[in-house]
Amino acid sequence: MSHRRVVITGTGLISALGTGTEKNWQALLAGTSGISLVSRFDPKKIDTRIAGEVKDFEPEKFIDRREVRRMDLYAQYAMAAAAMAVEESGLPVGPDVPHGYTPERVGVIVGSGIGGISSLEEQHRKGLEKGFDRLSPFFIIQMIVNMAPGLISMRYNCKGPNWAPVSACATSAHAIGEAWKSIKLGETDAAIAGGAEAAITPLGLGGFSVMKALSTRNDDPAAASRPFDKDRDGFVMGEGAGMLILEEMEAAKKRGAKILAELVGYGANSDAYHVTQPAPEGEGAARCMRLALKSAGMNPEDVGYINAHGTSTPFNDANETKAIKAVFGDHARKVAVSSTKSMTGHMLGAAGGYEGVVSALALSRNILPPTINQTSPDPECDLDYVPNVAREAKVDAVMSNSFGFGGTNAVLLFKRF
Amino acid sequence: MSTSVIETKVKGIIADQLGVGEDEIKPESSFIEDLGADSLDIVELVMAMEEEFEVEIPDEEAENIKTVGDAINYITTHKK
Numbered sequence: 001m002s003h004r005r006v007v008i009t010g011t012g013l014i015s016a017l018g019t020g021t022e023k024n025w026q027a028l029l030a031g032t033s034g035i036s037l038v039s040r041f042d043p044k045k046i047d048t049r050i051a052g053e054v055k056d057f058e059p060e061k062f063i064d065r066r067e068v069r070r071m072d073l074y075a076q077y078a079m080a081a082a083a084m085a086v087e088e089s090g091l092p093v094g095p096d097v098p099h100g101y102t103p104e105r106v107g108v109i110v111g112s113g114i115g116g117i118s119s120l121e122e123q124h125r126k127g128l129e130k131g132f133d134r135l136s137p138f139f140i141i142q143m144i145v146n147m148a149p150g151l152i153s154m155r156y157n158c159k160g161p162n163w164a165p166v167s168a169c170a171t172s173a174h175a176i177g178e179a180w181k182s183i184k185l186g187e188t189d190a191a192i193a194g195g196a197e198a199a200i201t202p203l204g205l206g207g208f209s210v211m212k213a214l215s216t217r218n219d220d221p222a223a224a225s226r227p228f229d230k231d232r233d234g235f236v237m238g239e240g241a242g243m244l245i246l247e248e249m250e251a252a253k254k255r256g257a258k259i260l261a262e263l264v265g266y267g268a269n270s271d272a273y274h275v276t277q278p279a280p281e282g283e284g285a286a287r288c289m290r291l292a293l294k295s296a297g298m299n300p301e302d303v304g305y306i307n308a309h310g311t312s313t314p315f316n317d318a319n320e321t322k323a324i325k326a327v328f329g330d331h332a333r334k335v336a337v338s339s340t341k342s343m344t345g346h347m348l349g350a351a352g353g354y355e356g357v358v359s360a361l362a363l364s365r366n367i368l369p370p371t372i373n374q375t376s377p378d379p380e381c382d383l384d385y386v387p388n389v390a391r392e393a394k395v396d397a398v399m400s401n402s403f404g405f406g407g408t409n410a411v412l413l414f415k416r417f
Numbered sequence: 418m419s420t421s422v423i424e425t426k427v428k429g430i431i432a433d434q435l436g437v438g439e440d441e442i443k444p445e446s447s448f449i450e451d452l453g454a455d456s457l458d459i460v461e462l463v464m465a466m467e468e469e470f471e472v473e474i475p476d477e478e479a480e481n482i483k484t485v486g487d488a489i490n491y492i493t494t495h496k497k
Contacts, residue, residue, distance in 0.1 A: 066436030070457075134468075137460040 005264075006183045007417060009257040010089025010245030011357040012081030012194070015344040016052030016238055021084060024344075024354075025361055028369040029390040033222035033343055035236050041202055048214040050221040051200045052238035052345030070138045071151065072116030077350070078148035078196035079155070081241035082110070086156060089245035089257060091190060093157050099255035107160035107191040108149040109179045110243070111171040113349025113404070114199040116143035121203055152192055160188045166349070168404030169309070171195045172242060173352025173412055177266035179246050180412075189251050194243035194353030205237060211276065213313060225346075226373035227310035227339035228317045228381040235311040238345025242353025244360070261360040264397070265298065265413030267291025276405050277315055282323025285309075288409035289327045289399065296397075296413045300328040303335055303413075304395025305368050307355045308385075309403045310339025311346050318380040320401065325383075336393065338371040338386040352402040352410060359398040359414045366394045418496060423470070424489050430465045431485065434458065444486035452485075462488075470496050 016034025017027035034052045062080035092100040119142035146164040165174040172195025179193035215234040217224035225236040271284030374387035448454040
């Protein structure tokens with residue numbers, strides 16, 4: 001596409017494993033499950049009573065108390081993760097700071113699969129009780145998905161492209177990929193990109209539950225998310241955020257930024273098949289992985305680790321395995337594949353951002369996080385899933401897969417820098 | 418309800434919604450200039466005061482409420 005290269009210089013993570021990149025990374029390496037009984041509300045008749053709730057989040061540490069009141073939880077997660085990423089990277093914006101990027105050339109592409117659903121539920125309840133003329137004047141800005149990038153741009157004076165992709169569980173992989181494209185094309189020089197989700201609410205949990213998409217292993221929450229294992233019975237909802245700072249490589253080097261990894265490839269496509277089920281044999285997913293490899297000019301053999309979509313649903317994991325085999329051929333037996341959703345649960349629109357950070361960390365720190373809860377091998381899922389224990393391994397490239405309801409796919413490719 | 422009770426309650430609502438200390442809230446404080454409110458905050462404040470004091474503040478009246486004192490006066494006058 002162009003000679004411009006894109007590097008990662010900052011990260012921010014929030015999940016059921018905790019708030020902060022380091023806290024998450026250590027918990028992932030230790031094989032910790034973040035899944036427990038839902039505590040935020042009483043799930044009552046909902047079949048699934050477990051989720052990966054964020055438990056240690058204190059919004060006032062990142063956001064003015066007054067702003068917190070005006071923001072839905074999903075946007076609070078987004079802002080907090082962006083703050084972590086900007087701090088880690090030292091992203092300079094504006095003429096007043098050394099090497100500051102021109103504000104007009106810094107984008108913010110941050111999405112959410114669902115947006116401000118807890119605000120929507122609260123205000124709908126209020127409307128029914130008190131009348132729809134008594135809604136909070138902040139309701140719409142709490143609910144809409146592009147308020148997260150909007151608020152982030154206001155704080156950091158980023159005047160470039162500002163928008164929110166919405167593509168279910170592929171949302172934040174798309175955000176990162178589109179930010180990469182924007183820098184490659186020369187439209188921007190830097191971007192804050194990723195996603196956030198906070199949909200563990202009665203409507204969110206109830207909605208996914210009636211689709212029979214969720215695990216009902218309520219009596220053993222920590223074992224419920226078990227991607228690729230024979231006894232998997234659905235995904236477990238997670239929440240949180242994953243945020244990255246992307247910069248054009250020459251500019252990042254010039255300012256002496258600490259570079260974590262390079263983002264070298266991105267594929268985006270559609271199954272055009274079914275609203276929730278992946279296309280047979282993982283056809284769309286395979287095509288998307290090939291697109292990402294092609295955009296990077298890389299061969300399957302170059303990839304040492306795949307951070308899988310690996311949701312723990314019977315369908316996804318079998319199909320993703322087939323897709324990996326189709327794309328990687330003999331190398332599929334050698335490449336390490338793991339799903340960190342086994343620990344965080346499925347963070348939906350935040351998953352791609354979270355797992356993008358995990359991919360970059362795996363490259364820069366030479367350790368691959370495991371897939372936990374691997375006890376009963378599934379004949380249909382017979383790759384190396386880095387079972388139960390993290391593994392030291394120096395790999396040169398990492399692929400991160402994200403596939404969403406609606407048949408949407410996004411694949412990112414990271415390279416050692 | 419006495420004026421001082423109304424004043425205390427109004428200050429409580431403002432402190433809660435605008436995230437400012439009650440000691441910063443003076444009768445002469447302008448919602449926008451001194452307390453940093455924007456147009457959405459004002460809508461929310463008016464609604465909260467309507468609910469707390471069971472008064473109706475029509476939009477054209479709300480436009481004239483610019484300071485904390487204006488709010489206290491309006492409620493004192495219109496509260497049944």
